[in-house]
Amino acid sequence: MKALIIEDELPSARRLERILKDFDVEILSVLTSVKSSINWFQNNKQPDIIFLDIQLSDELCFDIFKQIDITSKIIFTTAFSNYSLKAFDYNSISYLLKPINRLKLSNAIEKVKEIHQKDIDLEKFKKLVSNFKIDNFKESFTVKVGKKIKIIEIDRISFFYSLENATYLKTSNLNYIINYSLSSLENILNPEKFFRVNRTFIVHINAIKDIIAYSNSRLKLILNSYNESEIIVSRERVKDFKNWID
Incomplete structure (x- = not known):
């Protein structure tokens, strides 16, 4: 066959x-x-x-x-x-x-x-x-770790981000590369849990620790277990973001 x-x-x-x-x-x-x-x-x-x-x-x-x-x-x-x-x-x-x-x-x-x-x-x-319409959302991702395949449940993911033409998911302490673009992720992630805050990041609502007013009517996010770079909600997304967290 x-x-x-x-x-x-x-x-x-x-x-x-x-x-x-x-x-x-x-x-x-x-x-x-x-x-x-x-x-x-x-x-x-x-x-x-x-x-x-x-x-x-x-x-x-x-x-x-x-x-x-x-x-x-x-x-x-x-x-x-x-x-x-x-x-x-x-x-x-x-x-x-x-x-x-x-x-x-x-x-x-x-x-x-x-x-x-x-x-x-x-x-x-x-x-x-x-x-056909998808009325459920992706519940896990498979990632390769060395020679092993690991399953990452969706609620363990703090955020997704793009870097140098690659896409990664971030758990509380580890990063994994995945074969998705951020645009395709927007179509398969539960919008009640995830929001694309700018061109680089899609964040899980439970990963947000603090929200701080930022310059040019933008917002700065402080995430749990992450301080490597600033995560800024782009100005054109601020209104939708506020509705999302409300």
Whole structure:
């Protein structure tokens, strides 16, 4: 069986790739974005199965289906604990919540094998795609620490920040690099908990220790366990920030 992994969290993709080797699945490629996926499909024969994350580095994965007529079997891999995803659990389509359980992965692959000769109900699938909306938010991130993969729960994260074209998440005492832009994070983080205060920082509300008036009608944030640099709420975001914390 030939497979394609479309997943923007590389530690998750590599873990999935290792597990799939035990199931005699050949991985054709690992892609991280809608753009790269569309390009791949335009130049390659479709695989038997696609392991597909919902939130990719540039857009939601469903934008792929707007340009490519997918005929492969699909298993969604996602960190969104969204019960509406059960709507996708029909015929050739299944979903797995991260971190992926080996037994559930095995069951999903067996399901794909059983219906390998059946036709996909593309019209039903396209209707589901057109109506799909994420109404839950990301609950954890996977990061690579040496040779290990670590799961960071969302409430352990104090803030996200960008530095030299990379994005990091910060816990109380450690920094981890992640494969997301701040713009994409804004779409998958709970807006009740996180706020983008400027071009560089997205902060968790529980990480804020003090708020101080600053020059030019801006605000300065003092965060718990962080004093490496000043975090300033940009002037155009101050009003929304005040509404957020109110």
